[in-house]
Amino acid sequence: MSKIIKSKAFVLNKLDFGDSSKIVNFYSEEFGRVAGIIKGARSSKSKIGKVVDVLNLVEIIFYKKDSRDLQIVSQADLISHYPNIKSDLEKVKYASAIIELVLKLTRENDAHKRLFNGIVKILNRLDIEETEPILLFAMFYKFFIEEIGYGIESEHCSHCNSELSLSKEVLYNYELGFMCSSCGKDHLVTYKFSPELFNKVICLSNRKKKCSYDAEELRSIITFFEKFLIYHIDEYNGLKSLQMY
Ligand SMILES: [Zn+2]
Structure with a gap:
């Protein structure tokens, strides 16, 4: 059994398929990432083929069948095409x-x-x-x-639990995470952050x-x-x- 689904979705990419179709990866509000096929999307008369373009936010209707890898997309309406992004x-x-x-x-x-x-x-x-x-x-x-x-996110040294914002340098090791400058001395350090830069990472x-x-x-x-x-x-x-x- 397939269910008819309506969902907002971003177009992540699209590929030509066969003579006239397209395979599209969407990121949908209702199901996360979904791969769909749009039959006839490459015809110049296809409205849906024009709307489904990379980056666009669309509302799609598709027939969802869990046993199928590609869902059949029957309709797409444009919500936003971000014109200022595309011109810069x-x-x-x-x-x-x-x-x-x-x-x-x-x-x-x-x-x-x-x-x-x-x-x-x-x-x-x-x-x-x-x-x-x-x-x-x-x-x-x-x-x-x-x-x-x-x-x-980390406010404390992974080793001694001291507050990182008070450290002279904040050091990073892939296994252990962020460390204060004194604990970092005994470990392999992959990244060094000045206190300002570390605080800016947190501030993001x-x-x-x-x-x-x-x-x-x-x-x-x-x-x-x-x-x-x-x-x-x-x-x-x-x-x-x-x-x-
Ligand atoms: Zn420490």
Whole structure:
């Protein structure tokens, strides 16, 4: 039996299939990542083929059958196509990185509304705000790491439990996490943060406080997040979008 489902969804990617169809990966509000097939989507008369474009937020109707790998998508209506993102290369770069994280690191049929809402919010901000795209991306990246279950938030040394904000340097080891400068002496250290930079990493998810960042600091924070996920998730090998643009 298949059920008819209506859900909001982001278009993550699409591939040609056969003579006239497309296979599309969506990130849906109701079911998380879903792979679907749209028959006839490549015909010039196909309205749905035009609406279903990478990054767009759409409302789709599909026939869901759990035994099937590809769900049949019968309808799609446009909710947003983020015109300001698509006309700005810097915004395209970071929006593509957001989409790539979701495509690579979420599971099929695993609904996650907080994550879905977080994507809606960050793409809206990227579309309409003046805020630096790299800052919005760093904020999203930290939120994303926490939502997929690898929280890195830490106020205390993993070894002696002293408060990290009081440490001369904050040191990081993949196995042990964050350490104060004296505990770090006895361990292999992969990253060193100045107290300012460490506080800025924490500040990325602080809604009440605004910190200021320069591009260099943000790039090193993003590199840290990338290495962190590459270490913890075997099949993850980093974001291509960040190298492509
Ligand atoms: Zn310590």
